[in-house]
Amino acid sequence: MYPVVPGHEITGVITKVGSNVKNFKLGDRVGVGCLAASCLECEFCKNSQENYCDQIQFTYNGIFWDGTITYGGYSEMLVADHRYVVHVPDNLPMDAAAPLLCAGITVFSPMKDCQLLESPGKKVGIVGLGGLGHVAVKMAKAFGHQVTVISTSPSKENEAKQRLGADYFLVSTDAKQMQVGNSLICFFEEVFH
Structure with missing residues (x-):
């Protein structure tokens, strides 16, 4: 209107x-x-x-x-x-x-649904490092998890690791990196299906 x-x-x-x-x-x-x-x-x-x-x-x-x-x-x-x-x-x-009032709850809710708040030390993958991805990395790290960012933008690796604290970074358009990350992807499929 x-x-x-x-x-x-x-x-x-x-x-x-x-x-x-x-x-x-x-x-x-x-x-x-x-x-x-x-x-x-x-x-x-x-x-x-x-x-x-x-x-x-x-x-x-x-x-x-x-x-x-x-x-x-x-x-x-x-x-x-x-x-x-x-x-x-x-x-x-x-x-x-x-940002916590929309982006924050958007990433917090699935973390809660997947019991990521109570048990630290799990492997969490964040696909994309946009508005939600930034918040997701910070929250997952705050809850004590190992975080891998998967992105099409190699230029975001430093930001993901140095600024936000991600443990690993995979470029989704790099076949070799995605092969290494394949076990991580299988883990997510088991959790979310």
């Missing part, structure tokens, strides 16, 4: 709190991802799959239940249900917290 102001990895400071909200107060540093609200009563909402709710309300380019249009993270103000708002710790810069 025009005009649209995009943005879904949102951080800010609370300027108003609803009368039924208990865990937030004026001045709190907070973040909101892509979702601003959902019905919280359907089977999807009750099973932590709110993104499938028929009544989902996005933070941008949507119409909220009261008829107002949601204008996203670059707008002057955002309204969200308190269940979709998270506290940002004081020691975490707001600009560093913002």
Whole structure:
């Protein structure tokens, strides 16, 4: 809908709190991802799959239940249900917290689903070193895993290893490197199938 102001990895400071909200107060540093609200009563909402709710309300380019249009993270103000708002710790810069609200949860969720949070020392492969790949490497290393980055860009090897802490780097267009990495790929197929 025009005009649209995009943005879904949102951080800010609370300027108003609803009368039924208990865990937030004026001045709190907070973040909101892509979702601003959902019905919280359907089977999807009750099973932590709110993104499938028929009544989902996005933070941008949507119409909220009261008829107002949601204008996203670059707008002057955002309204969200308190269940979709998270506290940002004081020691975490707001600009560093913002990517965790989409890219972060996108890589955190499968790591959690594959039990990579509780048992360190596993081999994790990250395909691509873009926005999600960067976050995935940092998280996998933080959870104590051995990380291999698989990329089409040889120029990203130094960044993957030196800056982000990846243990290994494979160039997917290099047949010899991929042959060496074949056992790693078989490991992933077993885990994810």
